[in-house]
Amino acid sequence: MKIGICDDSLNDIKLISAAIKKYYSSKFPKITCELCVFTDAIEFLNNYNESNYDLLFIDIFLNDTNGFNIAQQINKEKNTPIILYSSSKDFAVEGYQINLFGYLLKPLSINKLYTFLDRFHEVNQTKTISFIKKGKEEIILTKNILFIESKGRQVYIHTNKNQKLVYYDSLDNVEKRLDDPKFLRTHKSYLVNMKKITKLNQRWFEVENGEHVIIKIKEYKKIVQQYHDFIIKENIDECF
Incomplete structure (x- = not known):
């Protein structure tokens, strides 16, 4: 915060x-x-x-x-x-x-x-997710997360605070713990906050800081449709 x-x-x-x-x-x-x-x-x-x-x-x-x-x-x-x-x-x-x-x-x-x-x-709706690093609990506001990527046994959390936080965890586990409809799995190695998306390409989503989140080619239509459905629902909710 x-x-x-x-x-x-x-x-x-x-x-x-x-x-x-x-x-x-x-x-x-x-x-x-x-x-x-x-x-x-x-x-x-x-x-x-x-x-x-x-x-x-x-x-x-x-x-x-x-x-x-x-x-x-x-x-x-x-x-x-x-x-x-x-x-x-x-x-x-x-x-x-x-x-x-x-x-x-x-x-x-x-x-x-x-x-x-x-x-x-x-x-x-201050939602958070926590990780343990060097024996200490670190709390992250989920609304500040742009996207999460996994490499090996680590996850890299990119935030709108110009941070790139690294923790030992699996992306599957992080996605399960988040349990948040605004996060979309675009690839086996990427999870994006749909509220932070600014641009859509045939290969990636662009988020607020200009970075690109890869979209799995074989599931492109399905993933983009999920994103469109989310945006429509968000706009409807804001009107009522």
């Missing part, structure tokens, strides 16, 4: 950071929560374009710009959930017009912040 905070008030940063850490240690102790803090809006935007955040907290009144404008810009480029906060109600209505996830008023209410975090996890 990667959360970004953009605020020029160190006191507010400390308050929000402490609340988020307490929330995850209490409710999701197995999920590693990475907090990235920025006091400069330009630095934040430069970093944001190179990173994949799961959730953002942005103060509206920043020294060098307006947090609402930042939220608008991000909303055009990516669909990252954003929680704005301010001492004023002036931007609350406008915020929800840009599909804002939440709006907090100062002084910040920790209980209200926790309510938004609860709703975030309900909406995103």
Whole structure:
């Protein structure tokens, strides 16, 4: 879980950071929560374009710009959930017009912040899969997985966090443990997250980071049909 905070008030940063850490240690102790803090809006935007955040907290009144404008810009480029906060109600209505996830008023209410975090996890259905590495359990959010490939006795998990995680396991076992309809077996050595597919070719699927996932030639029609069925169902579910 990667959360970004953009605020020029160190006191507010400390308050929000402490609340988020307490929330995850209490409710999701197995999920590693990475907090990235920025006091400069330009630095934040430069970093944001190179990173994949799961959730953002942005103060509206920043020294060098307006947090609402930042939220608008991000909303055009990516669909990252954003929680704005301010001492004023002036931007609350406008915020929800840009599909804002939440709006907090100062002084910040920790209980209200926790309510938004609860709703975030309900909406995103925080599913995980775990692996043991060097005697330690490592937890991965399944929604961050682009695809999984197997080589020999190892599986390589490619994520949207620019990670390539290696574990001793079989792809058959990983697929069984995932038990998730959004993952499609395209080949004996590949399992792809259909929500991360951006392009389809006669030989492969392309995912968000530009990498290709091989499709078994003999089962091409069947695999592509499964993908199309999934996309249709997803679109129907979003409409109702």
